[in-house]
Amino acid sequence: MTIVHNLFFFLVFPGFLFAAAIGLFAGWIDRKVTARLQWRVGPPWHQNFMDVAKLFCKETLIPEGCSRGLFFSMPVVALATATLASTIVAMANLSRAHGFIGDFIVVLYLAMVPSIAVMLGGAASGNPLANLGVSREMKLVLSYELPFVLASAVPIIKSGYAIRLGEILDCQIRDGAFITSPSGIVAFLVSLLVLQAKLGFVPFDVAEAETEIAGGVYIEYSGKALGIWKLTRAVLMVGLPILVSTVLLGGAGLPQYFLILVLMIVIKNTNPRVRIDQALRFFWGPVAGLALLAVVLAMIGR
């Protein structure tokens, strides 16, 4: 019975189907708000669903000289890990006793796997532009993981060194959300910037850069494989914001998710794309400094 239950959690609610639907809808909100900010009308609400449906109807091409196994397994790996990460976080919110010790750490690792899968998949395609995207993605991951891990240490320290999402939530329900403390605010700011890079949103979309390297890591993906990448992005667009709102905003409700989404869209629309060296300097300089400050503040109990 537990296997059936877990499969249901993973595949239907709050896992794959639910997260993908919410993520595609959030993707529409992003496009619509962007359009309104540019004084346009924007696509209808079902646009992202149609995009994915269309991609699943199209032919999937095998590029010449690609490593076929790696090329086609990586989107599936990315989708599976993204779904797993978002399921664990969502389950911790639904029943706080449900998790296991260390699930926060596991989620941090799982959230990184899609980036690695993107790199491997892009490199397997053998396209020079994809390889350029891969090298950028690699540098981006190296640059944002340090501030993200430091910012994630803040809720752990503030909840008395609990590494279970349920305990962190319990602590916040008892003492109020961590965002209300100075260290929580700084950690949230850092997490928001890291989310932007993790989701490949505009100031840090160097790895795909449509106008510059023509889709970068995704350049050779077509049809169903590209559709699976789009679904992965949709699931991550749910999983990562609810992770941040779980550990810092005291739970992942609709208002918290919407707040993070809107902030990300605003950052996206008010900034131009940065070069990879600028991104690296930004994350290892000011952002890592802020994250360190947040950790120090949390250590002295602020």
Next chain:
Amino acid sequence: MNFRLNALTRSIYVFHLSSGSCNNCDIEIIDCLTPRYDIERFGIQLVGSIRHADVLLCTGSCNRQAIVRVQRLYEQAPKPVFVVAFGACGSSRGIFRDSYNTVEPLDKIIPVDAYIPGCPPKPEAIIDGIMKLIKKVRGTP
């Protein structure tokens, strides 16, 4: 109308290929994405890679060097892909009809599904062409 055609015509990714155009058509294509016309509201997007494309939008007169590239791009596109000949040059070689350098028009090189004439076509003409292509794909008059 079946689900596949519905999805295909409501989410059109366009790859823009310039086979030796004077850049005027290329500017008019970008015009369609501006606030005044905004064709993203019909789900139409420009993409950077031919592997993502549903429509190959070809501007320019297809000169001798471009012919090989046009053929290769058509073969690299995931099917079903629709080709739109854009502008006077794309449709019929325009003023370069008798040039030594333009051997054949686009529709002799790859199958063309829709023509958008004009030098350059107005954004209204482009939207009209898109509607004609969608109707053709759906099979409705």
